[in-house]
Amino acid sequence: MDIQLKRGLLDVCVLAAIRDEDSYGYQIIKDMQPYIKMSESTLYTILKRLELSEMLTVRTAEHGGRLRKYYHITEAGIRRIEEFKEDWKEILSIYRFVTKEDTNA
Amino acid sequence: MDIQLKRGLLDVCVLAAIRDEDSYGYQIIKDMQPYIKMSESTLYTILKRLELSEMLTVRTAEHGGRLRKYYHITEAGIRRIEEFKEDWKEILSIYRFVTKEDTNA
């Protein structure tokens, strides 16, 4: 998919991936794989950004002797998803503008 | 609307604005206004980019003593719109992933 098209989707996708249950980087990538692919460097950059903007909180936990950083969505993160749903109406109107065939004979 | 969300839409929107009829910068902005707002600097940057990638051709014409640059979509430009329609399927699947409520429990 066009890289520019992905940009607005990535943040909100990551939030959606931790919405129902806390998760960690490696798992998030795997969960999103069927929908949208992203490299590790991209994901960790996004997670850092979402943490800075307080869309999620981080907690470090040990799992099998290895450290994992678990991410938990905040109220602001949930609102961010809601805002995306609002934006979606505009996106749809743009989609119609772009795809509408020229029906003037 | 979220600026990142607009990124993937802008190019294809501009192409859609000249699809049925050649147009020029100032007019394009006005035509797209109801759907998506962009500054002049953004539009002219995009037009330059689309010209470089041969999605459109340019012709300068005089109109009321003033010069106008008219933009004409190419075959590649039309294909670009078709590719967007293909991408749309992926976008929809992402949208569903993001908006689906947690129905477990």
Next chain:
DNA sequence: CGCAATACTTCGTGATACGATGTATTACGT
């Protein structure tokens, strides 16, 4: 012992939307 998988991090690069600013002309009100 070596290699894949897991897990996270850092760095540099290229793309790009935008505000600010500039140039020039036409049109309109007073």
Next chain:
DNA sequence: ACGTAATACATCGTATCACGAAGTATTGCG
């Protein structure tokens, strides 16, 4: 005649951001 808005296009600098490359470290398997 004068000033202001509208039309029309261009350039520059900045901030944001996705990505590949590369690195660190551990677990687990053959």
